[in-house]
Amino acid sequence: MLSRLENLEILDLSHNDLNDASFLQSIAAVKSLKILNLEYSYELNGSFPTKELANLSNLEVLILRFNQFGGQLAIQEFCALKKLEVLDLAYNYFEGILPPCINNMKSLVVLDITANQFNGNASSTYLEASRTSLEYINFSYNQFVGVFSFNLFANYSELEVLRFNDNKNKVEIETEGSMGWSPLFQLKTIELSKCSLNKLTSSIPKFLLVQHELDIVNLSHNKLKGSFPNWLIENNTRLHILHLRNNSFVGQLYLPRLIHSHITWMDVSTNHLNGKLQENIGKIFPNLSYLNLSNNNLEGNLPSSISGMLYLDVLDLFFNNFSGGVPRGLTTDCLSLRVLNLAHNNFNGAIFVGTYQEILQMNGNQFKSITPVLNSTGSLSYLDIGNNEISDTIPRWLGNTSYLKTLVMAKNEFYGQIPCELSMTSTLDLSHNLFTGPLPFYLNLPKLEHLYLQGNKFTGSLPKVLFNSSSLLTLDIGDNNFTGSISVEIKQLQGLKVLLLSGNRFNGIIPNQLCLLRMISIMDLSKNAFFGTIPQCLHKIYFGEIAATNVSYSHRDVIGTSYLTVPYTYKGFSEEVVDFYSGSEFASAEIEIEFVTKYRQSSYKGSILGYMFGLDLSCNNLTGGIPPVLGQIPITFSNLALLESLDLSHNSLSGEIPSALIDLTFLEIFNVANNNLSGKVPDMKAQFGTFEKSSYEGNVFLCGPPLDKSCSKGNKSNPTPTQSSNASDSKWYEIDPLVFHTSFSVSYIIFFFTVMTFLYIHPYWLQRCSNLMEDLIYSCYYFSFDTSKRLSNCLCN
Incomplete structure (x- = not known):
């Protein structure tokens, strides 16, 4: 049927449940075909039939991403596709070397081989230095090894997007050659994550100093040294995403002077930054939706200007040395704030729970109390206030949070009764507090998975209602005073x-x-x-x-999928960057x-x-x-x-x-x-x-x-x-x-109470025993008196 469509130019079979690639053989007869899109077919597997498709000499776009094709590409037939402008093989199982004949595709604009098993030396990717057509290159997540010299791309005048993320750190990318080089391109996106970037010098690429149109910068997980590169922000007024996680930047987090309203996503976590945050950080980045400064040595009070970030969705300050109280405005004014992680700092005062917050991680501080704002916490799904200094009963308003799955209150000084309103479905952790008395008979949590009551002073037997929790995976009630047998x-x-x-x-x-x-x-x-x-x-x-x-x-399970993905476009955000929670403490x-x-x-x-x-x-x-x-x-x-x-x-x-x-x-x-x-x-x-x-x-x-x-x-x-x-x-x-001492003491006590019981039951023998004791007392008395008198007479004589 397809062979009859002699003038067919576009064939889009994406997002279907195709499971047999044999139909591709008949497509070979459609020589007029220019665009073939099999994206997200999922079930297509085996070797891709390049031999049959070699006749498609007019083919300009070939998209195979997100399938299960594997094996090596048939190089001789593949080289016949000389008019290709878009070659997308991403997320398959292709292996072997990248065909050298890609250099014959002079019109190639997009080359994406992400997440396959292509191997060989990274320097042998067969991309000619004289190429000018390529605008988009993505070599991420393959099996390349060795050293890749970045100045290979120096003459790629049209290059806008370059992604070479390597999750195994087997590729070393060097941007600082023996001789200086000046690129002809102006990048919009550069992602060089986990690729041992400039391993010899550990310096940030110098050619970025002349890049002024950057939109996305991802240099995370490379152990880069030096001070925080605030010039990346100053030189690129269109910058949206700055991802510098897990490097070795030191010193203070100096921010640009001017307002940068384009930046929406910044991650400089897991570095060695110190000092205080600039008081006007909220004014410099008014449109930030994601800010991650965790795992640094930042200190001082939290700037009140953060409360002015109206679009802030995620704020992560985990594991720093911040102190003082948390601005109330962070809860009342930042109405978009859904995820807040202030764990393991030195914050004190009150914990404010906002109306729209979903994940609140405040453990490991010195907070004294917890209170809701506007008496509404309907969106809260995860609350961790463990290891603080809160001395109070469990707030009953927590029972009104219908979406609450996880409640962690461990290592505080909570006391009193467990409210019957609580209805967690994932975790309830009340360990190491001051709870006493028996567990309430109404403790009915049928969907709970993990229950921790360790290190309190609970007494009595376990209520039978506890055994109705058929979803329970963990039951930890150690170090209490429970009694009775196991039901x-x-x-x-x-x-x-x-x-x-x-x-x-x-x-x-x-x-x-x-x-x-x-x-x-x-x-x-x-x-x-x-x-x-x-x-x-x-x-x-x-x-x-x-x-x-x-x-x-x-x-x-408390992390919504809406955080993890955004629609993919060749020049837009990549999956690697928008995974907000990749390695984040929120998800762990x-x-x-x-x-x-x-x-x-x-x-x-x-x-x-x-x-x-x-x-x-x-x-x-x-x-x-x-x-x-x-x-x-x-x-x-x-x-x-x-x-x-x-x-x-x-x-x-x-x-x-x-x-x-x-x-x-x-x-x-x-x-x-x-x-x-x-x-x-x-x-x-x-x-x-x-x-x-x-x-x-x-x-x-x-x-x-x-x-x-x-x-x-x-x-x-x-x-x-x-x-x-x-x-x-x-x-x-x-x-x-x-x-020995235990058995002797028990025997003595039993004997004593046996004798006393016998005497109590028989008054006659009690009287005889009393008379005997009285005679013995008098005998001892007169014996002592007589003996002392004789001794005194002897001394006088």
């Missing part, structure tokens, strides 16, 4: 990944219902009063990769838990939680043996094979250590110290070859390496108290002083 209804938390109950007063047996929580990766029941045996069924919990692949441990407010490994409490957060698997039952009253099934690994799934930490210390476990545990090859921490285990320790194979004697200490009847006590024939099994292999071994008559 069998905990089996309802089928998706639970992290269960931390350490440091409470839970008792009873460990219920088998815990084994139904098969997605668990970290379980900590230590420092409680559990008794009985270790459940045989614990090996049924995955503790491994099957669980890890299903859970994301970050708050990235990660889940963090504390888990004891290697005798110390460590924090694990973010994606690492998907790879950490641990079981801690230490410091309880567990008895019996270690179940051999803990070391059994079924063929069909890994289960305990990926377990990294197993702590059974400080219990009353007996019997031998199962040799099957040697099969736990991922085990990095193993501790059975201070039990009543006996027999030979597991052979020092695999991971067990790394465990020291401290893992087994406090078990008198254990023997074998790495312990000093050897295993003789007489004590390999059923050891008797009189057996000892050498003088350094513990003697049979040695008793734990703590156990």
Whole structure:
């Protein structure tokens, strides 16, 4: 059918669900075709049929971006397309070298090979220095290596857009040649991110001094040194975007004197800038929508002129040394401000929550209070006020924020009751505060994913309503005063990944219902009063990769997609620049838990939680043996094979250590110290070859390496108290002083109350006992009196 359309010049099949490229063979007959657009077809894959399309000698525009074409381009056939003006191969899987015959395409205006797998030396890209037609070049995100000399483009008089971002830092771009050079072009966009720019000198490209039409400048992630290049702003009155993140600029952030109303986006985060912000920054950049100054050493008060930035959408001052109060006008006047990050500074006073703010990160400061502005916080979805100095009850108005997903109030001095109005769907973190009393029975958060109550003084048992939170992934209630046994209804938390109950007063047996929580990766029941045996069924919990692949441990879900992309145009913003949150702290407010490994409490957060698997039952009253099934690994799934930490210390476990545990090859921490285990320790194979004697200490009847006590024939099994292999071994008559004094005191108290109860019930014997005590008192009295009188007479004589 297409072959009959002899005069067809434009064929646009973009944004379709095409899945077969065979139809391209019939297109070859349409010799009049000038424009072929297959953009965003997604399913087109395999080698691109350049052999068939070689007959399209009139083709001027070829757009293949965002498909799945791969392999190498057929160079001989590809070279036949000499009239091409636009060649867009971006976001495919093309590989090999870039065909040298591109130099034969004298009319080429746009060359975009972004995000493929083209390789070879960067200096061999076969672009002639005499070319004058090219206006747009994008070599970003390929597999090029080596050093690329920038003065190759010196004579490209029409060049306006140049992008050579390399996310692997394998390409070194040098703009300062051995001899000076003056470009004939005037760039509008230059993006040289993560490309080891001027690695020898670490200097900002000098040729930019003669560029006066720049619209976008992205030199981020290059370790450039020197002072902040404010001349880039002064020399380019049309500049919209300045991206200098993650370099090594030093000194003060000197800003231009004149107003620059064109700038809407500026990121100079992660440098070494210091000093105070200019008071008139808000007047110099009145139209800024994105300002990121995070990870510097800036100090002083926040300029009040920032409140005049009416279009400010994102303000990130994370990790500086700013102090003083936050201007109220930042909330009341900046009505476009949706994302505010002032975390880890020295701000004090009140936190003001505005009407339109969506993400508010204020943790790590010295704030004393939090208050809403205009009694409306309807847009708030993420609030982190942790690690401040707020002493108050939880504000009830937080329950009126219908979009609130994450609330972090950790490490303050909050007290009182948890309001019933709270309805988080992602995270509720109230850890390390001053809450007391039982958890309210109305604590109903059915869609909550992460609950942190660690480090308070909660008491009582866990309310059954808590087990209705079927979406719960993390439950951390450690270091409180909870009591009672673990309810069998905990089996309802089928998706639970992290269960931390350490440091409470839970008792009873460990219920088998815990084994139904098969997605668990970290379980900590230590420092409680559990008794009985270790459940045989614990090996049924995955503790491994099957669980890890299903859970994301970050708050990235609160970031709206509207922040991340804008429509693409060849001369407009690139995807690399407009990704506001690439590496931003807003998108990485990660889940963090504390888990004891290697005798110390460590924090694990973010994606690492998907790879950490641990079981801690230490410091309880567990008895019996270690179940051999803990070391059994079924063929069909890994289960305990990926377990990294197993702590059974400080219990009353007996019997031998199962040799099957040697099969736990991922085990990095193993501790059975201070039990009543006996027999030979597991052979020092695999991971067990790394465990020291401290893992087994406090078990008198254990023997074998790495312990000093050897295993003789007489004590390999059923050891008797009189057996000892050498003088350094513990003697049979040695008793734990703590156990002795405790048992003696308990026995004495029981005996005393038994006698008193008997006397209370039988008055006759109480009277006889009273008379006996009275006779003894009088006897002692007269004996003492008579003895003292005789001694005085002897002394007088």
